[in-house]
Amino acid sequence: MIPTVLLPVAADAVAGACSSREEVLHRATSSSMTAFHDNPITLANLCEARSSGDADRFRLFSLDEGVQELASLKDAGGGLLVECSTAAEGRDPSGLAEISRRSGLGIVLGASCQQTNGTAQHEASPETIRMELEHQLRFGEHGTSSAASSFAPSPAGAAVAESASAPARIQAGFLLVKLNSSCCSSQAAVRVETSAVTTTARSPAHDTHGGLGRTAAIELEGAAMAQQATGAPLMIACSHFVRWPMVLAALVIATTHWGSSQDGTAAAAPAAAAPSRKVIVAGMHGGVSQSLQHQASLLSKGIVLCFDCFGRVEWLPGPNYYPSDEESAVRIAELVRHGFADRIVLSSGVSRRFHLSRFGGYGYGHVLRTVPPRLLRLGVSAKDIGLMTRDNMLGLLDWYTPPPPIEIPKDYLPCFWCKKRFEPVEGEYFHKFQFVYCNIKCLRAHRDTGFDADASASK
Incomplete structure (x- = not known):
């Protein structure tokens, strides 16, 4: 089954396509809310907004906006969304559960370290990271939403309050590690140094000789160990403009999977390796900074x-630029012709407010509306498009087997009012006439109905 923020669901019960890397909601902070309220996105400053996308005021902190924007994904045929905010970025599990309930879309949350690439993780070991991530996958986490409602009133004239019926614990459905350009210090070096994995846990963090920094290597090793223990997929999300993205990808995979670097040089074997077909490298596109050869090499490893x-609507100063949708579609079509349709997944990659349709972006439904027609025109079959937009990701997420239900002892009694079964401990439950109650509150509630035999808490 697929663990969602509400309940685990069967893969074949998902009605629609899957958007494989999006961000929907971050925890609201006073600074982000104040910054956006004082300087909202308008036509006059839209160009400036698109060139400063990491500004705090562009965080996705509105429940109402999330629900409204996801309507475009549902209208385009979407049924499931993979949410890729990390704990360190301020993901909001309870808010995501409320958005899922109100939008009717399934949302899958990523298990991530509380301090991704942060100072607290310098004290961590792969084993402690494994335990943290595995707990999020198996048992979930509590969380009170701090998301804000939209600044604009809801259709009813007031913000909709967060539902009190959120699940007690919200379970993660995949492992998530985010890496940026600071994780790789040299274009020429592609070896994962032994010291990147075996350095003692309390030594200072540093970049090894052209390899992965120690902090990133420890996080990846811990995630790979959690993947091996649970069978959940591991997504490694790289920036679209890591200085040498494919070299970094090779380092990543060498650390977490096959134990050799891009040039074939043997590397330090990790304590636990993630099965290749359960590893997803995100941040791919068809631009010149990512070659067809390197992408095909990764795909050939599984x-x-x-x-x-x-x-993409933003523009960047300097040599980097976002490729057009046509460039990425052409690259995907080339990879499909090489036989890799079963190892590619698609997503719009929404992560900031100006990506939303209400602020001049294309929204969550863009990839499902526009990319399949492009791929059909380029000769990709409808079957292969179905693999890339639905089946591949659902197959990866379908790893969870719920534990068997706890068998209730036969001598437990049902409460007439709340219908829950309880252990009949002398002095802790109540009788009245022919009725039995698990506590005094249920008895009093039934008494208020005049002990109506047809009444119950569910009514």
Whole structure:
């Protein structure tokens, strides 16, 4: 089954396609809310907004906006969304559960370290990270939403309050590690140094000789160990403009999977290796900074690639630029012709407010509306498109087997009012006439009805 923020669901019960790397909601902070309220996105400053996308005021902190924007994904045929905010970025599990309930879309949350690439993780070991991630996958986590409602009133004239019926614990459905350009210090070096994995846990963090920094290597090793223990997929989300993205990808995979670097040099074997077909490298596109050869090399190892750079509206100073949708579609079509349709997944990659349709972006439904027609025109079959937009990701997420239900002892009694079964401990339950109650509150509630035999808490 697929663990969602509400309940585990069967893969074949998901009605629609899957968007494989999106961000929907971050925890609201006073600074982000104040910054956006004082300087909202308008036509006059839209160009400036698109060139400063990491500003705090562009965080996704509105429940109402999330629900409204996801309507475009549902209208385009979407049924499931993979949410890729990390704990360190301020993901909001309870808020996501409320958005899922109100939008009717399934949302899958990623298990991530509380301090991704942060100072607290310098004290961590792969084993402690494994335990943290595995707990999120198996048992979930509590969380009180701090998401804000939209600044605009809801259709009813007031913000909709968060539902009190959120699940007690919200379970993660996949492992998530985010990496950026600071994780790789040299274009020429592609070896994962032994010291990157075996350095003692309390030594200072540093970049090894051109390899992965120690902090990133420890996080990846811990995630790979959790993947091996649970069978959940591991997504490694790289920036679209890591300085040498494919070299970094090779380092990543060498650390977490096959134990050799891009040039074939043997590397330090990790304590636990993630099965290749359960590893997703996100941040892929068809631009010049990512070559067809390197992408095909990763795919040939069994790695799944997530193309999530569609409908980009921002512009960047310097040499980097976002490729057009046509460039990425052409690259995908070339990889499909090489036989890799079963190892590619697609997503719009929404992560900031100006990606939303209400602020001039293309929204969550863009990839499902526009990319399949492009791929059909380029000769990709409808069957292969179905694999990339639905079946591949659902197959990866379908790893969870719920524990068997706890058998209730036969001598437990049902409470007439709340219908729950309880252990009949002398002095802790109540009788009245022919009725039995688990506590005094249920007895009093039934008494208020005049002990109506047809009444119950569910009514």
